[in-house]
Amino acid sequence: MKKYSLIAAGMFLALAMPGFASANEEHGPALKHAEIDLTDQEQIRRGLTVFTDVCMGCHSAKYVTYKGLMDYPEIGITREQVDELRGSNPLTAGLITELTPEDAKVSYGKVPPDLSLIVNGRRGGASYVYSLMTGFEHDDSGKVPDGNFNEYFPGKRIAMPDPFSWLGHDEADTKQLEQDAADVAAFLAFISDPHQNERQAIGKWVVGFLILLTLVLWRLKVEVWKDVKH
Amino acid sequence: MLDTIMQTKLFAWVDRRTGAADIIKSQLTEYPVPKNLNYMWNFGSLALLVLVLQIVTGIFLAMYYKPSAALTYGGYTVAFDSVERIMRDVNFGWLIRYMHAVGASAFFVVVYMHIGRGLYYGSYKEPRELLWIIGVVILLIMQGSAFFGYLLPWGQMSFWGATVITELFGALPIIGEYLQQLLRGGFAVGDPTLNRFFSLHYLFPLLLAAIVGGHVHALHVVHSNNPEGIDVHSDDQKINFHPYYTIKDAFGVGVFLTIYCYVVFFNPQMAGYFIEVDNYVPANNLQTPAHIAPVWYLTPWYTILRSFESKLLGVIAMGGSLAILFVLPFLDRSKVRSGRYRPMFRLMVVMFFVDVIVLGYCGHSAPSETLKLVGQIATAYYFAFFLLLPFLPMVEKTKPEPEGI
Ligand code: HEC
Secondary structure: OHHHHHHHHHHHHHHHHHHHHHHOOOOOOOOOOOOOOOOOHHHHHHHHHHHHHOHHHOOOEEEEEHHHHHHOOOOOOOHHHHHHHHOOOOOOOEEOOOOOHHHHHHHHOOOOOOOOOOOOOOOOHHHHHHHHHOOEEOOOOOOOOOOOEEOOOOOOEOOOOOOOOOOOOOHHHHHHHHHHHHHHHHHHHHHHOOOHHHHHHHHHHHHHHHHHHHHHHHHHHHHHHOOOOO | OHHHHHOOHHHHHHHHHHOHHHHHHHHHHOOEEEOOOOHHHHHHHHHHHHHHHHHHHHHHHHOOOOOOOOEOHHHOEHHHHHHHHHHHOOOOHHHHHHHHHHHHHHHHHHHHHHHHHHHHOOOOOOOOHHHHHHHHHHHHHHHHHHHHHHHOOOEHHHHHHHHHHHHHHHOOOOOHHHHHHHHHOOOOOOHHHHHHHHHHHHHHHHHHHHHHHHHHHHHHHHOOOOOOOOOOOOHHHEEEHHHHHHHHHHHHHHHHHHHHHHHHHHOOOHHHOOOOHHHHOEOOOOOOOOOOOOOHHHHHHHHHHHOOOOHHHHHHHHHHHHHHHHHHHHHOOOOOOOHHHOHHHHHHHHHHHHHHHHHHHHHHOOOOHHHHHHHHHHHHHHHHHHHHHHHHHHHOOOOOOOOOO
16 A cells, blocks of 8 residues: 555656646856865965955955954954054944945945855855855957856846956956956855854754763663563 | 662652653653654754754844844845954854854754655644644744744845745735834835845744644654554554654754754755855846845745736746645645555655656746746646545556554
8 A cells, every 4th residue: 555655656756747847947057166165264365355355345244343353263353454454443333335235226226235145045046155256258359348247146146246357268367267256255155154163063062962971862762762672 | 870860869859840750751761652763863953953053043143233234334235244343354264154044944954854844744634633733833834934034134046036036925905005014114125125125034933932832742642553453552662762762853853963964063054955156246226137036945935926827826826836835734635644544645755756856846947938937847747646646546556555564
């Protein structure tokens, strides 16, 4: 009987299959994989520099404070470096751009989104950010008149001009672009959930302990039940 | 261990004033349970555990959470900011928040298994009808509570989910519009909605706690069903809850906590199934997300809703699909309880489980023509399952049930 149930279930699923397949159609090309390592302090620091030097011209990361840049061990830059970055901003201030929303609207037609949670808030996460950063097309033949054509962006026309527009197409520049894009993706992935490394480190102990506890409970169960006859 | 505690002077003092010893005896150490319960019977105690986890973590979250839709820098709100503060600045706030968010999904996993067990083994049948009905009330309150809770972070999915669902009530005739405004506290989902949802999100679990008490009480009057689905009379077929089932439940708790903690610590968003990607984007009433879908545990009912062209019919069908659970004990007229001895029922109920998964899948995915058709077929089977039950005994040849277990 069990067999028939399984066959019926299988047929039912097979019936539903065409629906399953068609639902997987996603728009846009497959994302490029971002080479990031969230325990690599060097990479996250480089990403921070890209962020403050380039992205912060337009974007904020309001949930990340200057103090956080010192306190998170994954970044851990010195007080002097923080002071240089923050200028007259208080230590507890977030990383906020000087571009006002009004000016942004005038210049780009849109207010650039806050990037604190961008990696959690986009399908594809860090790989999406990486693909977006390396996906701008500059076409000299004029097929794509402006530099705001990006095939990874839904709709392909993005209000953000290529933040790395000064980089050319030769090998060295491409390498540099990929490096910067991966680094900033790593930084953004880190700040989306700044306790993730700590969480996983603690998690290993917690889950390890629970596995042991469960084994003990299982032995106890067997012991208690051994006099129950079936 | 229990014995040593019960022999102390302190216990004697308490016992004289509360009758604690009798309670412990009648409910634990001498509470008889069929000896053949399988591991599907573990999910009841697990549901209780998750309820407690949700209440405890929820109380801590409420100490920092601020239910306000007032705008802050960058298009965020006070509510969204307070959740991020919990995630970033509050000591172990991330742990409490992820425990709560994953706990919501875990609650439904456990409760759906528990309900599925009840269905398969006919645990809703005489004399357990009321026990089942109380259980359905618990399910409805859980779903309501989860829905209210999902609004609180005030992300895109919070906002649009609440907008779509409250709109449903507007589709009802006569009272619809009034009901919708009552729920929203205005014409659109906004600050008043957030405040009342927070209040209700705090209230519902307290109701749950009380009703779960009633559920357990009802259980202890009629006692547990068992995989064979037969009444057990002789004493040698029963064992005491303590220590046999306390230790078995404890082992189940160990397995559950291991999986739960694995998710909490290593994959709390569950690729957008437990916390949707769009909910990391602050609510924006001017920008509808490309695809609005509730969290996975509500998607089967969402598909039933979307299977009808007319909104009113959809709402009625969705309501009906839940309401029909109340009358299940009276629809199923077979005297045999367990699916083990009901070949046709067994086939139908397994297909029903698959059906609900298909419904859930359709509700989760972006709408398409094929999926819509699949959803409609699945919806039809959902109702057919229940409506065929009264007639099943006319054609079904049940297998002989065993004498004992
Ligand atoms: C010149 C201003 C400017 C700079 C510099 C800039 N951006 Fe943007 N960015 C924008 C604007 C404007 C948008 C909104 C695009 C839209 O919605 O069409 C945007 C959008 C984005 C998005 C969201 C895309 C989406 O899916 O909605 C990401 C991610 C992003 N920027 C990353 C970056 C990173 C990383 C940097 C630094 C390397 C950067 N930006 C530098 C202006 C800028």
